[in-house]
Amino acid sequence: MQNKNRILISVNEDTIEPAWFENVEPFINKVMNELNYSGQEVSILFCNDDFIKELNAQYRNIDSATDVLSFENDEEYSDEEGDWKCVGDIIISLDTLTENATYFAENKNEELKRLLVHGLLHLNGMDHGEEHIEKGVLPQCEMLQIQENILQKLKDEKIIL
Numbered sequence: 679m680q681n682k683n684r685i686l687i688s689v690n691e692d693t694i695e696p697a698w699f700e701n702v703e704p705f706i707n708k709v710m711n712e713l714n715y716s717g718q719e720v721s722i723l724f725c726n727d728d729f730i731k732e733l734n735a736q737y738r739n740i741d742s743a744t745d746v747l748s749f750e751n752d753e754e755y756s757d758e759e760g761d762w763k764c765v766g767d768i769i770i771s772l773d774t775l776t777e778n779a780t781y782f783a784e785n786k787n788e789e790l791k792r793l794l795v796h797g798l799l800h801l802n803g804m805d806h807g808e809e810h811i812e813k814g815v816l817p818q819c820e821m822l823q824i825q826e827n828i829l830q831k832l833k834d835e836k837i838i839l
Contacts, residue, residue: 687724692725721764727771796825
């Protein structure tokens with residue numbers, strides 16, 4: 679059975695909407711269904727390195743760009759379609775996405791899927807501490823293990839064609 683979630687996707691004003699933009703929502707829906715998340719509203723914003731660097735400096739006191747930021751919300755509301763929990767916002771830099779794909783020797787599609795799953799897990803209260811995905815190293819923490827399991831289950835899914 680398909681869980682009911684609301685996914686809002688946009689690009690910041692300095693970023694051109696990618697050709698694959700419309701493929702993000704179906705993928706996120708599949709991820710949320712795999713994780714049995716229901717009644718959630720999540721916002722996803724695609725941006726460039728300059729924009730995410732400003733956010734990283736403002737909210738994390740880190741003066742550099744990053745690949746993905748997650749901002750938890752946890753507000754709840756009801757409308758004619760039901761009850762919703764706004765879990766928060768995922769911000770993804772398309773510039774760093776490209777750099778990461780090169781670093782990990784992955785295609786952009788696989789890297790984008792990783793960043794989306796990673797951000798969604800953070801919005802649902804998971805954390806990986808100091809551990810990060812590294813080439814050739816199996817993750818030890820629960821969050822990264824769940825992330826990699828979801829990616830394996832959805833390995834044939836395409837966002838970037």
